[in-house]
Amino acid sequence: MDSSHTDFVFQNNVADSGSDFWVFGYGSLMWRPGFDSAENIPALLTGFSRSLCIYSHVYRGTPELPGLVLGLNSGGFCHGQAFRVTADNRLPVMNYLREREQISGVYVEKWLTVELADGRDVEALVYVADPLHKQYAGGLSAEDMALLVRRASGQAGPNRDYVANTARHLQAMDIWDERLEAVLKLLDNHTD
Template identity: 55%
Template sequence: MRHFWVFGYGSLMWRPGFAYARCETALLYGAHRSLCVYSYVHRGTPERPGLVLGLDRGGTCKGLAFAVEPENWQATLAYLRKREQATMVYKEATRTVRLASGESVSALSYLVDRDHEQYAGKLDLQEQLALVQASHGQSGPNTDYVMNTQAHLKETGTHDPALSWLTRQLQSGS
C-alpha cells in the first residue's frame, strides 16, 4: 500500500493531531530546525509574539516522518493546512526524507517563508529566551512549546544545542 508522508520537526513530533499508520525517525537534507518564526496565534499574539520553529534553508534536520493511509490523506491535509497555515508563514513543500529504516520517501514539509513578516531570522539566545518567557497564545505558553519539543527531541536521540540551552534556562527560572 502506498502511503503519504508528513515530516514533523517541532510540535508535530509530540502532537501530530492526525491518524497515521507508521512513524519513523527521519532526516531531511537542505533545511534545519530553527526558532525563527514569530508566533502570532499558537504561542503568542501580534502584540506579544512568541517564537516557534521553522525549517530554514541549509543543513539537515532530524525529525519524525508519519505515514498516512490514502483514505485519510485529504482529511490530514486539510487539518495540517488549517494548523500550519494560519498566517501563511510556511511554504508547503514536498521534500525527500531518509527514514531510519534506510528508505527514502517524499514527505509533506512546512518550510519557513523568509519573505513573510513573521520570519524572525537568526536571533541570539538571550532574545529567544526573552520572547519565549513573555508569550502565550491559543495553544498555551511558549515555554511549554520549547520544553515539549526539547523533550521529544531527546527521545529521538536528537541534540539541539539552542533548544537545550533554552530549556535549561526556562527550568532554572532565568
C-alpha cells in the same frame, strides 16, 4: 472535486491521488500528529534545520509581545519523524494539515526527500518557514530568542512551556537539538 484536492493533485506529482504519501514532522507533529498513519519512523531531512524562527501572535504570544515557535530554516539538517498516510486518508489529512499549518501562510508546503531510519529515501510533505513572511524571525541569537520566549504568553499558554515541552519530547525521542537546548538553558538560568 473541491479546489484543495485539485491544487494538491496538480502541484504534487509525487503524491498523486492514487498513492500513499509521507509527512515529515519536526516539532509537535512528531508526538501529536493529529492524524492516523500506516507507518511512523524516524527520519532525517537534509538542507533544512529546526529553529525557533516563527513569531507567534496567538497561541504562544500576542502582537504586542510575540512568542516563538518552530519552523524549518534553509541549511543544515533536521532529525524528525516521517508518517506514511494511506491513499484513502489523503484528503482528510491534507485538509487537516493545511488547517493546522497554514493559518497565516508563514509555512510553505514543500515535497522534499527524507531518509528514513531503515535506509529508504522517500518524498515527504514538509512545512518550511517562509523567510519573506512578516512572522519570520530567522537570524535571532539564542539570547534574543530566550528574551522573547520568557516574556510571551498566548492562548495556548506561556511560550516557555512550549519550548520546554518541545525539548523534553525531542529528548525522549533521542533527538538533541543544540539550538533549542541553548535557549532552554538560558531560560533555566534566568531569574525573574
